[in-house]
Amino acid sequence: MKAEQISVFLENKAGRLAEVAGILAEAGVNIRALSLADTSDFGVLRLIVDNNEKTKEILKKRGFTVGKTNVVAVKVTDRPGGLHNILDILYNAGINVEYMYAFVQQSGNNAVMIFRFDNTDKAVEILNKNGIQMIDGKTLYTM
Amino acid sequence: MIYDMEFETLPREALSAIQLRRLQATIQRVYATVPFYRQKFDESGVKPGDIRSLEDLKRLPFTTKQDLRDNYPFGMFAVPMDNVVRIHASSGTTGKPTVVGYTARDITTWASMMARSLAAGGAWQDDIIHNAYGYGLFTGGLGVHYGAEKLGASVIPVSGGNTKRQIVIMKDFGPTILTATPSYTLHLAEVATEMGVDFRNLNFKFGIFGAEPWSERMREEIERKTGMVAVDIYGLSEVMGPGVAIECHEAKKGLHIFEDHFIAEIINPATGEVLPEGETGELVFTTITKEAFPVIRYRTRDITSLNSEPCICGRTLTRMNKISGRTDDMLIIRGVNVFPSQIESVLMEMDEVEPHYQLFVDRKGNLDTLTINVELGEKAFSDEVKVLQDISQKISKNIKDYLGVSAKVKLVEPKAITRSEGKAVRVIDNRKI
Numbered sequence: 311m312k313a314e315q316i317s318v319f320l321e322n323k324a325g326r327l328a329e330v331a332g333i334l335a336e337a338g339v340n341i342r343a344l345s346l347a348d349t350s351d352f353g354v355l356r357l358i359v360d361n362n363e364k365t366k367e368i369l370k371k372r373g374f375t376v377g378k379t380n381v382v383a384v385k386v387t388d389r390p391g392g393l394h395n396i397l398d399i400l401y402n403a404g405i406n407v408e409y410m411y412a413f414v415q416q417s418g419n420n421a422v423m424i425f426r427f428d429n430t431d432k433a434v435e436i437l438n439k440n441g442i443q444m445i446d447g448k449t450l451y452t453m
Numbered sequence: 454m455i456y457d458m459e460f461e462t463l464p465r466e467a468l469s470a471i472q473l474r475r476l477q478a479t480i481q482r483v484y485a486t487v488p489f490y491r492q493k494f495d496e497s498g499v500k501p502g503d504i505r506s507l508e509d510l511k512r513l514p515f516t517t518k519q520d521l522r523d524n525y526p527f528g529m530f531a532v533p534m535d536n537v538v539r540i541h542a543s544s545g546t547t548g549k550p551t552v553v554g555y556t557a558r559d560i561t562t563w564a565s566m567m568a569r570s571l572a573a574g575g576a577w578q579d580d581i582i583h584n585a586y587g588y589g590l591f592t593g594g595l596g597v598h599y600g601a602e603k604l605g606a607s608v609i610p611v612s613g614g615n616t617k618r619q620i621v622i623m624k625d626f627g628p629t630i631l632t633a634t635p636s637y638t639l640h641l642a643e644v645a646t647e648m649g650v651d652f653r654n655l656n657f658k659f660g661i662f663g664a665e666p667w668s669e670r671m672r673e674e675i676e677r678k679t680g681m682v683a684v685d686i687y688g689l690s691e692v693m694g695p696g697v698a699i700e701c702h703e704a705k706k707g708l709h710i711f712e713d714h715f716i717a718e719i720i721n722p723a724t725g726e727v728l729p730e731g732e733t734g735e736l737v738f739t740t741i742t743k744e745a746f747p748v749i750r751y752r753t754r755d756i757t758s759l760n761s762e763p764c765i766c767g768r769t770l771t772r773m774n775k776i777s778g779r780t781d782d783m784l785i786i787r788g789v790n791v792f793p794s795q796i797e798s799v800l801m802e803m804d805e806v807e808p809h810y811q812l813f814v815d816r817k818g819n820l821d822t823l824t825i826n827v828e829l830g831e832k833a834f835s836d837e838v839k840v841l842q843d844i845s846q847k848i849s850k851n852i853k854d855y856l857g858v859s860a861k862v863k864l865v866e867p868k869a870i871t872r873s874e875g876k877a878v879r880v881i882d883n884r885k886i
Contacts, residue, residue, distance in 0.1 A: 319841075319866060354835075354836055354841070375834045377835065426836065
């Protein structure tokens with residue numbers, strides 16, 4: 311129930327993000343979701359795309375530092391308390407959320423959130439046990 | 454005031470005659486007692502007897518910092534150790550420090566040069582000198598100290614650091630002269646303000662500042678914030694220590710070189726050719742009275758020019774302009790000598806980064822800042838920001854531990870640092886000095 315996320319190291323300078331977007335557009339890669347973590351000096355761009363291998367390869371070729379990480383796409387009931395319920399379960403199991411961001415598309419009546427946990431396998435197990443729905447990578451990339 | 458009226462106001466011809474006599478004696482002596490000089494002179498085909506005029510000085514080979522390192526620690530001493538009464542060493546540089554020695558007479562000479570300097574900078578016997586230069590292997594503290602005593606002033610040997618206590622002493626003891634690095638002086642002024650003490654209401658009249666390059670703008674700022682007249686002092690341990698040259702407080706326009714003890718030349722750093730007066734180049738010193746550690750045509754790597762026009766203070770001594778830069782890549786950051794190669798070796802020991810880096814030196818407000826751009830290694834990259842921030846903090850800490858200087862570390866993308874085919878441009882110094 312894990313999905314792959316591509317991360318890119320970006321210097322904090324004008325036009326760098328546009329460059330990444332341009333390279334991906336050129337290669338016909340569709341960005342499904344993204345988040346940009348920034349500090350005063352650098353940023354880390356995290357991407358869910360429809361073609362991980364191609365993205366990684368093409369960005370590397372263009373001189374970017376690229377990483378691949380496992381994240382979990384969780385279906386969150388789209389109503390008050392939906393997110394809280396999930397975070398509560400994780401908290402009680404002692405799992406930390408490193409970061410999270412929203413997926414663009416809904417899945418039925420659910421919002422989709424991308425989670426990066428400190429212990430991914432355990433998180434998946436706990437969420438499963440509590441009947442929380444997740445979306446596997448394959449489905450996610452082409453949703 | 455002029456401390457040594459006779460020697461500081463000699464007619465130029467008389468001064469030249471003294472210089473030649475002392476130069477010839479020095480050359481004879483180093484040839485006889487220092488194997489390094491004998492070998493270098495022999496290789497250049499110059500015998501001590503060939504030095505018949507001051508013009509002949511340029512026939513002698515240069516001495517470099519590397520030569521001093523090669524003869525570490527005592528290889529350049531011209532007297533047996535029983536005659537050496539003091540040893541100083543330069544602040545940490547690449548590898549070994551440079552070690553210098555003094556005979557009892559050298560110490561006396563140095564004290565006289567410093568007494569002259571303090572007097573030129575506005576001090577006299579009734580003054581109280583607050584000496585905030587560091588005491589120790591560094592020549593600053595003890596150099597000023599002996600000079601102050603020689604002059605007959607009262608000296609407070611407060612040394613560097615413990616800034617709040619210094620402010621209390623300034624308030625309670627009422628010193629009239631401050632000797633310190635210019636950057637520390639501005640720090641003192643800031644701390645005083647924090648403590649509710651207005652520096653301008655203290656008893657200070659003159660400040661004698663040196664050991665690091667500083668600009669006219671910094672002088673204006675110091676004078677405005679402290680209410681004292683700020684003069685520049687120059688020296689380096691290889692030549693003696695502080696007191697090689699001093700600005701007079703009357704003109705504050707160039708530093709008088711004590712030419713009856715040191716001969717200054719300006720050379721083209723690339724060719725070694727001696728440049729005519731007024732042209733800018735590398736400052737080279739020959740000591741002509743030192744016993745334990747004479748240096749012949751020592752390349753200081755400091756960039757300046759000379760000016761022998763008469764000065765309003767009455768001294769006939771040639772003036773050197775404020776140092777405008779350095780020929781080598783040594784950086785002086787907040788008084789600490791930093792070589793790019795030292796930073797390189799710290800980075801080389803870390804797996805997280807590539808050995809591609811660039812140093813940016815800026816002056817923000819009064820303080821020098823060092824920023825290190827370094828390329829992040831592929832394997833160290835993480836999608837978590839905190840992991841990357843830990844890497845830059847670890848580098849900062851290592852730099853601080855090894856070099857004693859704080860630096861801001863900025864991780865950059867691979868290949869972000871321009872590769873050069875020749876010598877890499879490692880240092881970008883944006884300080885306006």
